[in-house]
Amino acid sequence: MIWVNAVLQGVLLGGLYALFACGLSLMFGVMKVINLAHGDLAVVAAYTALGVVAVTHLPAVWSFVLVVPIFAALGYVVQRTLIQAALNRSVLTTLLVTFGLSVVIENSLLQFLSANSHSLNIGSLVSDSFSIGSQITIAYLDLAIFVIAVAVLLGLQHFLSATKHGRLIRAVADDREAAQLAGADYRHIFGIAAAIAFATVAFAGLAFGMYSSFDPTIGTDQLLLFAFEAVVIGGLGSLWGTLVGGIMLGVVQQVGAQVSSTDQILAGQLFFLLVLVIRPQGITSRRRTA
Amino acid sequence: MNAVGQHVPRAVSVTGGAAVRVTRSRRSALWPGIAVVAIVVILGYLPYVVHSGTTTLLVQFFTLLTMASMWNLLAGYAGLVSVGQQAFIGLGSYFVLIGALHGLDPFTALPVAAIGCGVVGLPVWWLVSRLRSGYFAITTWVIASVCELIIIRYPSLGGGTGMLLSGFPDISQTLLNAYIYWTSLAVTVIVLAGVYLLLRSPLGLVLTALRDDETGARSVGAKVARAQRLVFIVAAAGCGAAGALLIISQPFVEPTAAFSVQWSAEMIFVTIIGGIGTIEGPILGTIVFFILQQTLSQDGTWYFIILGLVAMAVAIWAPRGLWGLIAERTGIRLFPVGYWLWPAGSTAGPRGLALLRGRGRGPGRSGAAGALALDDPGRAGPDDPRSGPGDAGPDDFPV
Numbered sequence: 001m002i003w004v005n006a007v008l009q010g011v012l013l014g015g016l017y018a019l020f021a022c023g024l025s026l027m028f029g030v031m032k033v034i035n036l037a038h039g040d041l042a043v044v045a046a047y048t049a050l051g052v053v054a055v056t057h058l059p060a061v062w063s064f065v066l067v068v069p070i071f072a073a074l075g076y077v078v079q080r081t082l083i084q085a086a087l088n089r090s091v092l093t094t095l096l097v098t099f100g101l102s103v104v105i106e107n108s109l110l111q112f113l114s115a116n117s118h119s120l121n122i123g124s125l126v127s128d129s130f131s132i133g134s135q136i137t138i139a140y141l142d143l144a145i146f147v148i149a150v151a152v153l154l155g156l157q158h159f160l161s162a163t164k165h166g167r168l169i170r171a172v173a174d175d176r177e178a179a180q181l182a183g184a185d186y187r188h189i190f191g192i193a194a195a196i197a198f199a200t201v202a203f204a205g206l207a208f209g210m211y212s213s214f215d216p217t218i219g220t221d222q223l224l225l226f227a228f229e230a231v232v233i234g235g236l237g238s239l240w241g242t243l244v245g246g247i248m249l250g251v252v253q254q255v256g257a258q259v260s261s262t263d264q265i266l267a268g269q270l271f272f273l274l275v276l277v278i279r280p281q282g283i284t285s286r287r288r289t290a
Numbered sequence: 291m292n293a294v295g296q297h298v299p300r301a302v303s304v305t306g307g308a309a310v311r312v313t314r315s316r317r318s319a320l321w322p323g324i325a326v327v328a329i330v331v332i333l334g335y336l337p338y339v340v341h342s343g344t345t346t347l348l349v350q351f352f353t354l355l356t357m358a359s360m361w362n363l364l365a366g367y368a369g370l371v372s373v374g375q376q377a378f379i380g381l382g383s384y385f386v387l388i389g390a391l392h393g394l395d396p397f398t399a400l401p402v403a404a405i406g407c408g409v410v411g412l413p414v415w416w417l418v419s420r421l422r423s424g425y426f427a428i429t430t431w432v433i434a435s436v437c438e439l440i441i442i443r444y445p446s447l448g449g450g451t452g453m454l455l456s457g458f459p460d461i462s463q464t465l466l467n468a469y470i471y472w473t474s475l476a477v478t479v480i481v482l483a484g485v486y487l488l489l490r491s492p493l494g495l496v497l498t499a500l501r502d503d504e505t506g507a508r509s510v511g512a513k514v515a516r517a518q519r520l521v522f523i524v525a526a527a528g529c530g531a532a533g534a535l536l537i538i539s540q541p542f543v544e545p546t547a548a549f550s551v552q553w554s555a556e557m558i559f560v561t562i563i564g565g566i567g568t569i570e571g572p573i574l575g576t577i578v579f580f581i582l583q584q585t586l587s588q589d590g591t592w593y594f595i596i597l598g599l600v601a602m603a604v605a606i607w608a609p610r611g612l613w614g615l616i617a618e619r620t621g622i623r624l625f626p627v628g629y630w631l632w633p634a635g636s637t638a639g640p641r642g643l644a645l646l647r648g649r650g651r652g653p654g655r656s657g658a659a660g661a662l663a664l665d666d667p668g669r670a671g672p673d674d675p676r677s678g679p680g681d682a683g684p685d686d687f688p689v
Contacts, residue, residue: 034424036373085606093605095371095427096562100602103555107591107598220551225435228428266439269432276417276429 001135002258008136010254014230014247015146016211019204020223021230021242022153023197028231030173030193033083033094037102038201039224044105045071045205046214047113049120060120060210068202075198076191083194084187102220109216120209145207149246152203153239156196169193222265229272310633314490314626322624333475337468345471346539351580352474353535354556356481358564358572360528361557363485366567367497368521369504371423373554374430377414377437378407378526380548382533384441387543390457391446396541397459397473400534407530411523419519431551438549452544455537470539477531482625485569488524489627493517498628501567555594559601565611569625574613 024038035041048070049063056066086097122141129139160166171179172189180186208214208223226249234245249268256267337345357375364370385406389399418429442450458466488494496517499507508514537543556579557572564575579597586593604611610618617623 028424034428036424036427082602082606089606089609091423092365092369092371093609095424096558096605097602099373099427099555099558100598100605103559104595104598104602107595111591111595225428225432229432232425262443266436269436269439272432273417273436276420 001133003255005136006254006258007251008138009142010251011247012138012142012146012250013254014243014250015149016204016207016246017226017230017249018243018246019145019149019152019200019207020227021234021246022156022239023200023204024227025231025239025242026156026193026200027197030169031079031083031087031094031190032091033087033098034228035083035197036095036098036224037105038227039219039222040102040105040109041071041198041201041219042205042208042223043109043214043216043219045202046120046209047109047118048202049206049209050118053120060122061125063120064203064206067206068199071202072195072199075195078198079191079194080187084190087190102224106216106220113216115215115217117213117215118209119213120206122210126210141210145211148203148207150243152200153243156200157239159196165189165192226268229268233272233275310631313630313632314623314628322622326624330475330479334472337471342464342467345467347580347584349471349474349535349539351576352478353532353539354560354579355572355576356478356532356535357529357553357557358560358576359481359485359569360525360532361554362561362566362569362572363488363497363521363528364525365558366561366571367489367501368518369500370518370522371427372430372525373427373551373558374432374434375525375529375557376549376551376553377430377434378411378529379533379536379553380434380437380441380545381410382407382530383537383543383548384447384533385530386534386537387447387453387455390455393457395459396455396457396534396538397469400473400477400531400538403534404527404531407533408523408527411526414526415519415522419515419522431554434549434551438545441545441549448543448545450545452542452547455541455543458541470535473538474535477535481528481531482569482573484524484528486625486627489569489625493520494627497521555598559597561611562601562605563597563611565613565615565617566609568611568613568617569627570617570623571611571613573624574616575611578612 020038020042024035027033027035027038045067049060049067052058052063052066053060058065082097082101083094086094125141127139128141129137131137158166160170168179168184168189169192171182172184172186172193176186179189204223230245230249231242232245233248234241234243249271252271253264253268257264259267333348336348357379361372361375364372364375382403385403386396386399389402390396394402414430414433418426418433421429441447447453461469489497496507496512496514499510499512500514500517504514533548536548560575560579561572562575563578564573565571582593582597586596608615
């Protein structure tokens with residue numbers, strides 16, 4: 001039963017990872033940009049929520065009402081200025097620029113907000129749980145985060161397949177030149193895609209801030225790598241693959257933690273490398289598998 | 291016969307049988323060469339005349355310069371943007387520690403650690419070579435994280451809290467500091483000389499072609515994969531040596547610091563600001579880094595934030611970096627690795643080779659109008675259009 005519990009917790013944790021991963025996946029799918037500042041943006045979202053709660057006295061759970069739109073706007077602006085400028089240069093320049101952004105964000109947080117860790121206070125919700133049988137305990141928060149993750153993925157899928165802007169994003173992702181010929185302004189579309197990606201990363205950052213404590217360095221130490229691993233494990237290019245990848249990563253981590261509490265992260269990383277070794281085709285020849 | 295990387299004739303016939311003189315740089319490399327040797331001699335004499343505070347700072351300088359030169363070789367020439375070189379920095383440190391625990395003198399352990407990192411680099415290359423651009427970058431980062439998490443599991447190596455390095459020869463602290471300084475100087479000279487000789491070799495031609503246009507390089511038969519593998523292993527060994535220098539100069543090692551992505555940030559910023567894709571760039575960038583750090587060190591991480599912002603701006607708006615700006619205006623090469631073709635008999639201002647000129651920038655502008663440069667980054671740095679495995683077309687983002 002202990003193992004069943006570990007797997008269940010892993011599945012729920014996987015929802016959080018999928019939430020982190022879908023923005024990364026979207027930006028890569030549409031702009032071919034791997035945003036190395038992705039994890040740090042999630043941390044900034046969590047800090048922003050702290051600020052929002054302090055100013056407005058909203059309950060932390062409702063901080064997303066303000067934080068998510070702020071991040072969507074931020075995403076549009078960052079894409080239209082910084083990332084587009086780097087993209088005009090080359091794909092590898094976007095790596096250098098987003099890496100620089102990551103370092104600047106992390107060090108600015110350290111400089112202005114200290115290295116102390118914080119968490120978003122959601123009262124008793126953080127510890128409330130229900131039990132199944134004697135050994136399985138599920139926290140309402142974990143379940144809620146999983147449900148939100150699935151809801152965000154569903155919403156994203158609906159947006160991309162059924163709305164005008166969603167179809168434009170897919171058109172630009174498929175063939176930028178053709179979409180331009182048909183009258184689409186690809187820079188604006190890129191901006192919209194980045195806005196969505198930033199909005200999802202804000203959701204992820206808020207969920208993470210409620211789920212555990214955060215500090216300025218956790219974005220690069222853990223979140224970016226977890227998100228990336230979820231994307232790769234699940235197979236690139238599909239939203240539901242992201243969820244599968246997130247869940248697999250979460251399960252491996254929780255089972256690893258069950259073996260030895262210090263091995264949680266290592267188990268996930270090794271699993272990721274194993275996927276790279278035995279299923280490289282999942283990464284290199286997506287055209288055939290997707 | 292014309293495949294890149296094969297024999298390049300010293301005198302080639304270009305127009306109507308007129309012989310062409312080939313030099314390694316536009317201006318004579320003699321004086322810059324003498325200056326480089328003089329600087330090394332002066333630096334070697336330094337422990338006799340300055341306080342140990344200065345030499346300690348210079349040890350840090352040489353360590354960062356070694357790392358930056360290695361990253362420059364990786365990203366600037368081979369097109370491999372790694373953010374995981376801290377894997378080899380940490381391993382280099384720990385290999386020295388392991389050697390010392392088994393009775394090896396730290397100074398002797400340094401080359402062993404460097405070679406050990408080169409050996410580890412081989413399976414790592416096998417793993418990451420199938421990945422491109424962003425995927426390559428993050429996967430190297432994951433590997434660095436794995437190395438850290440594995441080292442933490444060994445309490446005999448200090449676990450997560452770190453360990454003091456012992457086993458130094460029984461000499462006075464002053465002499466020991468001088469030894470450490472000379473070792474770091476030697477490592478840097480070997481690394482820079484190694485990069486210089488590598489880039490002047492036939493393989494250097496492959497790498498230069500790769501830097502400017504990977505598709506083009508492949509299409510003329512350059513053995514790109516082999517060159518990239520060699521560069522990756524050389525960079526692993528070089529970063530291992532830098533890591534070994536770190537633990538010897540501290541003399542302490544702690545996994546979080548040794549495997550910190552901060553090292554990647556430093557080497558990347560320094561290389562970009564100085565000028566990626568040139569040997570001189572990382573040197574200039576490291577000097578800028580230390581000036582900034584020493585000026586602003588009282589204000590926490592400010593120097594690092596400024597450095598990051600400057601590096602981002604340089605990457606976007608001046609991708610050839612500071613050295614690129616200098617070299618473009620003066621034609622100076624401290625480390626000439628290219629080929630310049632001059633019509634026979636001419637000494638200054640060769641003419642008649644305009645058809646061979648690069649892309650209309652750099653060499654053609656000033657005095658030596660018409661000389662053909664084969665060493666100028668036509669497009670700066672890692673400016674290469676290839677992208678990752680996800681560069682798949684239409685079915686790329688099926689939702």
